[in-house]
Amino acid sequence: MENFEKQFNQPKPPEEAKNPEPKQEVPSVSESPQSPPENLNKSTESPTENQKKVEGQEKNLKLEEIRHDVESISDRLGKPIEEGIKETVVMFKANELPTSDSCEGHIERGLPVPYVEVSPSNEPEERFVGQNEAFEKVAKKYNITPEEAKTSKIDEAYWEAMKECSQNEETEEYQKWNKENEKLLANSHNLLEEFYKERQVEPDEKLEIDEGVGNFRIHNGGEDYQPIIENGxxxxxxxxxxxxxxxxxxRPEMKEFTTFLKEKYFNKGNLSERESESKDLKTMRKL
Structure with a gap:
């Protein structure tokens, strides 16, 4: 009986699959799927294009830093730079033209034309030898502080001190500083010459340079470049x-010059198409 029960409870032999699937063979190393080309995921840009992209990103970053700095600048009256001239100031600074004053132009005060004043930074305290002593002397005479005399609180005091000290030689520090101003002036003349190389505008719209002492202004307006007299x-x-x-x-002419300066800033160090062709011709002639 036990043998019979064992025989009855004995598990059935496994059934063979009716439609057995073909056994998949593991491909050998030589038969493994072909790997994608090595350069499939690599950038197709040339090293020169990559370099230009990096330089462009760096210039954009520098431009944002300049804009941030300009936001914190105030004029001689403690007011922020006016919106109508702010981007122009930014592009002046981006092209290594440090600014010391600016105006978008007004109809009831100041000047009725836009301008930007350029001057090297870190102007020496004294232009002439003994200048501080002259202002201290005049300040006592007019019962004011030397600082008030220097800021023309009383015009007579300021000009009296300047007349006295201007008889002396300029300090070495001022002479060195003024040479930087001369370089900036020459650079600005070159920029305007390039700007108007193929540009024709009315004489009073054309930008020009008004030279001062240790600074200069770029403006237009022709005969209108004069202060508005406020009669009360x-x-x-x-x-x-x-x-x-x-x-x-x-105003539009100053904005056009701003656009020109922006293009100069981003194209600095890159040859124009015409310059590149000229360079190639010279190279071919040497060969």
């Missing part, structure tokens, strides 16, 4: 309208 009363609507129309005529 309000200007008539006709006067304000006339100035506003002229100002709208002068």
């Amino acid at each position: 009363g309000e200007f008539s609507e006709e006067e304000k309208k006339a100035r506003a129309e002229k100002l709208e005529k002068y």
